[in-house]
Amino acid sequence: MIIALLGVASVSHYLVVGAILFSCGVVCMAVKRNALGVLMGIELVLNGANLNFVAFGSNYLAADGKSPLGLDGEVMALFVILLAAAEAAVALAITLNFYNNHATVDVDRADDLHG
Amino acid sequence: MYSTAAYLFPILLGIAWLIPLASFVAILFFGPRMGAHGKGAATVATSAIGASLLLSLIALVLWSLHPVRSEHHDGGHAAVHESDAGQAVNIWPTSYRSPASSDVTGDASSHGGDHGENSAPLAYSGDWYTLYAGGSLRLSIGWYIDSITVLMFALVTFIATCIHVYAAGYMHDELHDVTDSEVQLTEGGSFCRPGRFHRFFQALSLFCFSMLGIVIAGNLAMVFIFWELVGICSWFLIGFYFERHSASTAANKAFIVNRVGDFGMLIGLMALWGGLGTLHFGDSVNPSTGERQSGLFELVRPAKGRYVQQVPDGLVAFSAADQIVKIAATQPTSSELHREVASALPEWREQGYGKWLLFVAGIGIFCGCVGKSAQVPLFVWLPDAMEGPTPVSALVHSATMVAAGVYLVGRFFPVLTPDVLLVIAYTGGLTLFIAATIAVTATDIKRVLAYSTVSQLGYMMLALGVGGWVAGLFHLITHAFFKSLLFLCSGSVIHACHTNDMRKMGGLLKVMPYTGWTMLVGCLAIIGAGIPFVVGLSGYYSKDAILAQALLFSKTNPQHSILYVAVAGGAFITAFYMFRLWFMTFAGSPRDEHVFKHAHESPRVMTAPLVALAVFAVVAGWSLPGGLGVESLLEQSRPAGTAETITTAGIFGNITVPAEHESHVGAIHVTATLTAFATALAGVLLAAAMYFKPLISPVAVAHAARPIYTFLVHRWYVDELYHAVFVLPTLWAARFVSAIDTQVIDRFINSLAWTAKRIASVDAWFDRVVVDGIVNFAGRSTWKAGLELKRMQTGSLRQYVMFIVVGTVAIFVLATLLFRTSLAG
Numbered sequence: 001m002i003i004a005l006l007g008v009a010s011v012s013h014y015l016v017v018g019a020i021l022f023s024c025g026v027v028c029m030a031v032k033r034n035a036l037g038v039l040m041g042i043e044l045v046l047n048g049a050n051l052n053f054v055a056f057g058s059n060y061l062a063a064d065g066k067s068p069l070g071l072d073g074e075v076m077a078l079f080v081i082l083l084a085a086a087e088a089a090v091a092l093a094i095t096l097n098f099y100n101n102h103a104t105v106d107v108d109r110a111d112d113l114h115g
Numbered sequence: 116m117y118s119t120a121a122y123l124f125p126i127l128l129g130i131a132w133l134i135p136l137a138s139f140v141a142i143l144f145f146g147p148r149m150g151a152h153g154k155g156a157a158t159v160a161t162s163a164i165g166a167s168l169l170l171s172l173i174a175l176v177l178w179s180l181h182p183v184r185s186e187h188h189d190g191g192h193a194a195v196h197e198s199d200a201g202q203a204v205n206i207w208p209t210s211y212r213s214p215a216s217s218d219v220t221g222d223a224s225s226h227g228g229d230h231g232e233n234s235a236p237l238a239y240s241g242d243w244y245t246l247y248a249g250g251s252l253r254l255s256i257g258w259y260i261d262s263i264t265v266l267m268f269a270l271v272t273f274i275a276t277c278i279h280v281y282a283a284g285y286m287h288d289e290l291h292d293v294t295d296s297e298v299q300l301t302e303g304g305s306f307c308r309p310g311r312f313h314r315f316f317q318a319l320s321l322f323c324f325s326m327l328g329i330v331i332a333g334n335l336a337m338v339f340i341f342w343e344l345v346g347i348c349s350w351f352l353i354g355f356y357f358e359r360h361s362a363s364t365a366a367n368k369a370f371i372v373n374r375v376g377d378f379g380m381l382i383g384l385m386a387l388w389g390g391l392g393t394l395h396f397g398d399s400v401n402p403s404t405g406e407r408q409s410g411l412f413e414l415v416r417p418a419k420g421r422y423v424q425q426v427p428d429g430l431v432a433f434s435a436a437d438q439i440v441k442i443a444a445t446q447p448t449s450s451e452l453h454r455e456v457a458s459a460l461p462e463w464r465e466q467g468y469g470k471w472l473l474f475v476a477g478i479g480i481f482c483g484c485v486g487k488s489a490q491v492p493l494f495v496w497l498p499d500a501m502e503g504p505t506p507v508s509a510l511v512h513s514a515t516m517v518a519a520g521v522y523l524v525g526r527f528f529p530v531l532t533p534d535v536l537l538v539i540a541y542t543g544g545l546t547l548f549i550a551a552t553i554a555v556t557a558t559d560i561k562r563v564l565a566y567s568t569v570s571q572l573g574y575m576m577l578a579l580g581v582g583g584w585v586a587g588l589f590h591l592i593t594h595a596f597f598k599s600l601l602f603l604c605s606g607s608v609i610h611a612c613h614t615n616d617m618r619k620m621g622g623l624l625k626v627m628p629y630t631g632w633t634m635l636v637g638c639l640a641i642i643g644a645g646i647p648f649v650v651g652l653s654g655y656y657s658k659d660a661i662l663a664q665a666l667l668f669s670k671t672n673p674q675h676s677i678l679y680v681a682v683a684g685g686a687f688i689t690a691f692y693m694f695r696l697w698f699m700t701f702a703g704s705p706r707d708e709h710v711f712k713h714a715h716e717s718p719r720v721m722t723a724p725l726v727a728l729a730v731f732a733v734v735a736g737w738s739l740p741g742g743l744g745v746e747s748l749l750e751q752s753r754p755a756g757t758a759e760t761i762t763t764a765g766i767f768g769n770i771t772v773p774a775e776h777e778s779h780v781g782a783i784h785v786t787a788t789l790t791a792f793a794t795a796l797a798g799v800l801l802a803a804a805m806y807f808k809p810l811i812s813p814v815a816v817a818h819a820a821r822p823i824y825t826f827l828v829h830r831w832y833v834d835e836l837y838h839a840v841f842v843l844p845t846l847w848a849a850r851f852v853s854a855i856d857t858q859v860i861d862r863f864i865n866s867l868a869w870t871a872k873r874i875a876s877v878d879a880w881f882d883r884v885v886v887d888g889i890v891n892f893a894g895r896s897t898w899k900a901g902l903e904l905k906r907m908q909t910g911s912l913r914q915y916v917m918f919i920v921v922g923t924v925a926i927f928v929l930a931t932l933l934f935r936t937s938l939a940g
Binding site for chain 2: 108115
């Protein structure tokens with residue numbers, strides 16, 4: 001029944017999964033006080049978006065067997081992965097420095113520049 | 116010989132003229148570095164003037180050997196001296212108006228072959244440098260050399276050399292720092308300043324250069340230039356001790372009083388320049404056009420008219436401008452106009468056109484001479500000029516400054532009309548009398564000499580005015596010798612006594628024999644002592660000549676015989692005050708023991724010039740056998756056309772200017788000589804009776820004639836009069852003008868400033884309140900907005916994420932609501 005409900009996997013299914021991933025990531029960023037947790041939330045957001053790219057770029061999922069994006073979807077996904085890696089490297093370096101200075105990774109404590 | 120001389124004399128005298136200038140420039144730039152404290156400046160200046168003297172003497176000797184001279188003198192002038200010695204020979208041919216001499220070929224500026232009575236004297240003229248040239252008008256630096264020029268060069272350089280040598284000794288105080296006790300300092304104490312030895316000699320050199328420039332000048336413009344240079348030099352030298360109030364005042368007085376005279380001279384120059392277009396004495400060649408231009412002498416006394424004085428065409432046409440306009444209205448072409456005017460000129464001259472202009476020109480030039488030669492009414496500067504160092508007084512009073520005026524009258528003589536000459540004679544007569552009477556009561560030794568100078572200058576002017584051209588210039592030369600001698604002697608006395616007051620002197624002959632005896636020679640020379648008809652000191656000859664000419668003049672013009680009285684009376688007073696001076700200073704017993712004890716004879720560098728000058732004071736009037744002498748040299752340059760008696764109807768009635776040679780004749784000469792001798796002797800005897808053997812008490816005389824005595828002691832109240840008439844009104848006018856300045860002009864300007872300040876303060880308020888207010892409001896509100904907005908910056912990362920999420924969603928919702936259609940599409 002469930003399978004019937006779901007039917008054949010289509011782009012929409014993937015988009016739902018991506019949206020769930022994205023929402024999880026945003027909630028994670030918003031509620032986590034640990035900096036590493038926030039970073040993980042960012043990864044989730046990025047990967048949720050990535051799933052959308054891949055889904056749009058897949059010929060198999062397209063109704064007429066011809067995706068609107070073609071290979072561009074995969075290329076964009078690869079680009080986002082690369083970007084995520086770079087971002088993670090920089091963000092971890094910031095976190096490490098923050099820890100060195102404040103002996104904590106609590107983002108609520110990172111309010112030296114507040115107005 | 117002639118052409119060589121024409122080149123030789125300008126070169127010789129030109130160099131002699133320029134050497135003092137070189138010395139001036141050298142001392143000006145290197146003076147303080149010449150030896151210790153500028154001691155070498157004296158050497159430089161003295162050797163410069165010595166070199167000039169040498170060149171001048173060479174020129175004088177060459178001139179005396181000139182062949183024209185002997186030729187000239189064989190004719191007539193040699194015999195003048197015979198008549199001097201009382202031979203009473205009338206050597207002058209009475210036929211000088213004969214047709215034989217009417218055929219005159221010479222011209223006014225040169226050169227003689229033809230030296231009859233009615234011919235031009237030997238003179239060389241030319242230009243070195245053209246200052247300005249425009250059309251036929253030309254101003255230049257040039258020369259006019261005749262025997263007076265040569266004589267004056269020798270005289271000026273000789274006396275200046277003596278004074279330079281003397282000053283090297285006299286001014287030795289200036290070699291180190293000088294403490295001037297006569298300067299009053301407001302904070303008390305004595306005034307100390309660095310010595311100014313080199314500066315003194317620098318000014319002396321410039322003075323000599325200027326004076327020689329006047330003497331050699333070939334035109335009136337050049338005379339005027341050097342005239343002013345002499346004026347400024349006198350200002351430097353009289354004000355040498357300029358820290359003293361009296362000295363700076365005296366220097367200013369001399370300069371300003373001379374300016375008054377020079378103003379008249381400028382008017383005279385303008386009259387001549389405007390009417391004649393030339394200021395050259397002799398004929399000259401215009402270098403650009405090659406045209407020959409007639410000089411002043413030729414224009415006024417044309418050779419064609421046998422040197423009879425006439426109003427020049429230029430002046431006639433100048434004053435007959437209205438007549439020319441009338442002709443111009445009828446005549447169409449300019450050539451016809453020229454012809455008409457030329458033909459009408461003699462008629463206009465007959466009608467008297469231009470006569471006044473020539474009179475004004477003569478009086479104008481004489482005004483300058485009145486200032487420089489200290490005549491009434493401008494003589495007041497000269498006694499005050501005693502504030503300068505004594506060598507300056509000697510130089511100013513003998514050979515240079517005051518001589519310039521007499522020299523110029525002599526030089527300009529051919530142009531002066533009989534009316535002008537009469538004015539000159541009366542001015543001279545008045546001057547000689549006033550100054551002589553003032554000298555009688557003066558007690559300052561230098562002031563006596565100063566007034567004596569004024570008086571003697573009056574003699575010279577009077578002599579020139581009554582037609583005694585040679586007599587006046589002869590007296591100028593002899594006077595230069597004995598007056599510089601007298602001044603240097605008085606300097607020596609002052610140097611020894613440290614006072615000018617004769618009442619503190621007396622008996623100085625014992626301690627100062629050189630000074631005393633040379634001064635006696637000077638006194639004898641100035642009163643014209645001599646054995647009548649045999650021999651005498653220099654003054655004897657020149658004063659007799661003046662007396663004789665004055666006597667002749669008063670015989671031919673009985674209405675003007677007061678002039679002779681003035682001359683004779685002046686001779687008496689001169690003898691009195693000169694011997695009063697000598698007796699008070701050198702004879703009798705010391706009046707002030709303190710002064711007497713410190714008195715000493717001056718060093719040899721000061722007495723040597725005294726002796727040299729004393730020798731000349733004795734011999735300057737003598738003439739050597741063969742007619743070599745000052746008087747005959749002067750006679751050579753007698754202006755053409757003045758050797759004969761001329762009667763003219765002038766502004767002041769008929770005036771007869773008698774020929775000078777007639778005064779050397781018989782009765783006139785004997786009377787004059789005896790009068791001179793008698794008056795001088797009477798003066799000396801009176802002085803001796805009052806101051807040597809006290810037969811008459813001077814105090815009693817002064818008491819008996821108290822009003823006259825007071826009047827004379829106050830110098831005829833001339834200074835007081837000028838103070839009241841000129842100085843006070845000037846000061847009042849100055850105060851009035853200054854009041855206008857402070858009360859009107861300053862107030863007006865202050866009110867302008869006040870208004871500007873008001874406007875500015877309103878402007879400043881507007882700027883502060885409105886403009887600044889707007890700018891400050893903008894700044895302040897931005898600042899406040901910033902303060903409000905910074906609260907959003909909480910620093911909480913999680914909050915930021917929430918903002919982003921909420922914001923994104925909000926934008927999304929908004930976009931969905933607003934762009935529904937497009938999204939749907």
